[in-house]
Amino acid sequence: TQxxxxxxxxLSIQEGENLTVYCNSSSVFSSLQWYRQEPGEGPVLLxxxxxxxxxxxLKRLTFQFGDARKDSSLHITAAQPGDxxxxxxxxxxxxxxxxxxxxxxxxxxVNP
Amino acid sequence: EAQVTQNPRYLITVTGKKLTVTCSQNMxxxxxxxxxxxxxxxLRQIYYSMNVxxxxxxxxxxGYKVSRKEKRNFPLILESPSPNQTSLYFCASSxxxxxxxxxxxxxxxxxxxxxxxx
Numbered sequence: 001t002q003x004x005x006x007x008x009x010x011l012s013i014q015e016g017e018n019l020t021v022y023c024n025s026s027s028v029f030s031s032l033q034w035y036r037q038e039p040g041e042g043p044v045l046l047x048x049x050x051x052x053x054x055x056x057x058l059k060r061l062t063f064q065f066g067d068a069r070k071d072s073s074l075h076i077t078a079a080q081p082g083d084x085x086x087x088x089x090x091x092x093x094x095x096x097x098x099x100x101x102x103x104x105x106x107x108x109x110v111n112p
Numbered sequence: 113e114a115q116v117t118q119n120p121r122y123l124i125t126v127t128g129k130k131l132t133v134t135c136s137q138n139m140x141x142x143x144x145x146x147x148x149x150x151x152x153x154x155l156r157q158i159y160y161s162m163n164v165x166x167x168x169x170x171x172x173x174x175g176y177k178v179s180r181k182e183k184r185n186f187p188l189i190l191e192s193p194s195p196n197q198t199s200l201y202f203c204a205s206s207x208x209x210x211x212x213x214x215x216x217x218x219x220x221x222x223x224x225x226x227x228x229x230x
Contacts, residue, residue: 104152
């Protein structure tokens, strides 16, 4: 059973287009993180969302945490080839559970 | 420079030959973790450590051992590697949440170790 389900699994778009990827769960998370991973490298943290309904912006990237803290979305405006990579969401369920669970990721390709 | 280092970066070995992958961080982080990444399965946590001498199983601990004798080091040990342990392995570290805090375990990843067991 996938605790964090990411969609779509693959996305190929042209430079300049907008896109949204999703990270959904039936469980509540104390926080959700988004990472980007490029081929041959480790994931790099983009943002952490903690409060239900929270919206964070990082240049052309907008991250939102659902009100119920069960889901999150990443919206990219005017995508560029440099945005190409594997986008991963990860969550901690809080309490005494210190495990960090990752979704399987969305592989984004932005074509010039 | 703040970083997580792993060695070796690439390793080809044979079934049953014990090996250790080292991981070291210079950020004084309490929390350290090992993951494996496989096509179609994503990143899965193998073991994690909340602090020195405190370790616990992740989601896929079978066939692996870890130790945390010092804060900066968290080696991954494969006592008897098998072909199904062929994978890309990542070590990561982070600050950990203390009582009353909401610090959310932001992970700093190492560059990865590509292991092939034949």
